[in-house]
Amino acid sequence: MILNARTVGMGGRSRMRKFGMLFSITLICLSVFIMAQPTQSAPEHERTTQQSSVRGFVLGQIIDPNTCSITYDINRVNQALNEIQPNWVRVNLIGASPNYGCPDADAEYTKVINAIKNANSNIIGLLSQDFMKDLPYTNYTSGNWSIYTQTFAAEAQSIAEQSPYNMIDVWEIWNEPDFLAPLNETQFAELLVEAEQKIAPVISGGVTPGNPIPYLQNVSSVLQTNHGISLTQLVDGIGIHPYTIVGYDSNGSNGLDDFLYAFNQAFPGEPLYITEFGWAVPPESQVMQCQYLIDSYNLAIPNQNVQAATWFQLEYYNEGAKEWGLYDINNQKRLAYYGLQDLTCPNTLPTPTPNPCSSSNANNISLSEGVDNICPTATLQYVSRGSYGVGTNCANPTASPSSNNWRFRADGIPAGFEPVLLTDGDSAIWRKAPPCDSVSRWPLVATRDVAPGVGNTYGWTIDVVGWPGTLPTQGRTYSLTLRNGGNDFTISTIARP
Template structure:
C-alpha cells in the first residue's frame, strides 16, 4: 500500500462537515459504460450487491500478509469478520518468496492452504496477490530487494501457473498480478514495459491452467507522476501498459484511491477513476479495452492517533475513529454510485502496529472500532435500482 499526500495529512474534520460530505454523496453522478461480462464463475454467480446504477458491486476485506501461515484461530477470527461485515471476498498476499525460497526447494503452499480452505467453508472468494520474487530468481543487479521483478518473466509465470493448478481445485480462480507496480514496489523504480511483459506472460500461463481465470491488473497507487520519488501516476502507468497491449490480458484493473481525511465523494483520487480529464476509464478506452472494470483492491482510513493511544481512551482518538467510520459509510456510497467500479476492498481488518499501520476495523487489541459497524451497515444498505 502507498502513503499518498492525502493520507499523510491528518486533521480533525468537523462533525457538520462529515454530515455534509456524506449527504453530498447521494447526489454524486458518474458517467459510465456497461461493465464487462466475466467468464469467471465466482464473479458471474457471486452474490454481489447492486448499486444505484444497476451494476454489480462486490465487497471484500484486504489483509495484506497478515494471514499467510497464521494459526488457524487467527485465520478463523479474521475471516469471520469478513462474513460479519457482509463481504464476499478476501485479498491476501501470495508471495513467491514464501512459497519457493530456494530454486531447489519446490513449492510449499501450506502457508496459504489453511486460509483458502477456511475461506471456502465461509463461501468467501479469494483474491491472491502474486508478487515478491525470491532472491534466486531476481536480476543480479537488483538481488537485494524482494520487490525487484524477476530476471525472467516466464519464471514468475510458471510460479503463477503452479499456484492456479494447486488452488484452482480449491475454488480460487482470481489472480492479482503484483501490488502497486507504479511505485518502488516494482524496484528499483516503476517500469511499465517490464510490468507489461510480466503481466502478459503470467496471464497466458494462468489461463493455460484455468481458461476462465479472472486476472486483475496489480492495484495501482493513487499518486502523481514524480521521477524524483520514483513513482508514476495510475493514469500514466495504465496508459503506458495499455499502449503495449497489456490491458487486453486482464479482466479488471486494481486501484488504491486512499483519500482520508478527504471523503471519497469529494476526493480527486476517486474522481480519477472516471471523472477527471486523465482518468483510468479514459486510459482503458484509449487502449481499446473500454469495458474493463475497476476493482478498488485497497481502500480505507488510517487512525494515526492509535500509535500512542491504542485503546482509544482519549477524546481525540475517539473523534478520529468516528471520522474513520464516516469514511467507511461514504466510501460504500461513492463506489455504489460509479458504474465503473465492480469491487471494493477495505484495508484492513485489524491494526498492524509493528508496521505502523492503523487502518483496522479492529484495534490492535482486537476490539472493534465504530468503523466495523459502519461498514457493515453501509454494505447492507447498498441496494439495487428496484430498492429491494
C-alpha cells in the first residue's frame, strides 16, 4: 500500500522538496555531497502498490458548496467500505478550508476520513475550486493569481497539519484543470508549485479526454521556464480522467488502453492516478455499466504505472438525467457495486433478448412500431469502440487532422440527422445540426417517433478514414452498434490493418 511516512513537525511532508529554489546554496552543496556517497537511494517513483490494490471509488460531495448542507449518508459509506473493501477512496474536500465558513465541515470529514482509515483504505484528498471561498478564480488577473495560489497553498497546509486531514495519503491539486474548472497552463503550473511547497505528496489534478497530453506538456514547459523543473520532477503523479467508452462486446479493445498507452509514452515511468472514470445509467444499462467497470480494471491493473483507479462515484447527487453512482437515485445497489467487490458481475445478469420492434443486417436496421403499439419510439445510437485519439477536424470533413488519428464516418443518416465524425474511443449519436458540432464527451441518446403500423428502414455506409502515422497497437476491431429499446445490434465490424 502507498502510505505516507510522515515526519513530525513537517506538516505531513513525506519527502524532500524537489526543486532547488527552496534550498540555500549550503544545502545544495550538502545534498551534492550526500549524493556522492556510495549508498544508493530508491528510484523517486518506485511503485510499491500491489497490482490488485488500485480499486476504489469517489466520494464526490460530502458538503454542498452553496449551502454547506450535508449531502451524503455515512451509513452507506460504511457499508460500501466494509463490503467493497476499496484500496483507495477519493474525497472531494469541499469547504474544508477554514475560510469557507461551513460549520460542520471538520466534523463530517472527520467521520468520513476515520471510516476510510478504519477500513484500511488509502485516501486521495481533492483540493479544487470549492476547497476555499474566495473571489471567483476565473476573474483573477495574472498578478492576483499569485495571491490566490499562495492563499490556496497556505490554507491547504493549515488543514494538512491537523487531524483528520493529516491521515490523507495523496493530495490532488484541482479538478479537471483542462475542462471543468479550466486554468491556463501558467495558472496551473503556479498553483502546483505553491501547493507542492506546503503539502505532500502531490499529484496534478485529473485531466480529461480532448488534449490532455499537450496541456500537461505546456504546463511542464512553463515550469521549466519559470522554475527550472519539469512537471514529473515536481509532482508525485499525474491525475487522469479517462472517460472513454468500453462496451461489453469490446473484448478489451477500447479507448482506456490507448489512453494509458499515450500517457506512458508521454510521461514514461510517471505514476498515474485514475481519479475518475465511470459510465452513466442511463443512457447505458446496468449490465453495460458493470462490464465497463470490469473491463477498465482489467486494463488498469496490469499497467505498472497505475497507482489507483477510483470509480466515479459511490452515490447519486445532483446528476440530473445521468446517474453515475454505484448506488442508484433510490439508494439501491447497482450491478457495478458488486462488480467493484471482486471484478466480476453477478451471475444473475439478465441475458439480452431480441427486440421485437427491429431487425438488422450488415448495413441497415428496420424500426417499426410493432404489434399492439408496444414500440412507439426507437432510439438510434452510434457507438465507436476504438483507440484513444486527440481532436477531430470538423471544419473540413475531408481533410486530415493535424494529429495522427483514425476516424469513423457514417453516411446515409435518416432525415433530420447529420453525420457525426468521431474520434476513436469517444461516443456520440447521429444528432441534429450543426453537422460539424464537436463530438460530445458523454454518450447521448436521440429518439425518433414511429407512427403506428409504419416501418422505417434506415441505411448507411461506414468508412474508416486513416491518416499516416504510427498507431499504438494494431489489429484492433471496431464495431458500429445501434441501440433500440435497451438492446444493442452490432451491424458492422471493421478491423484495423
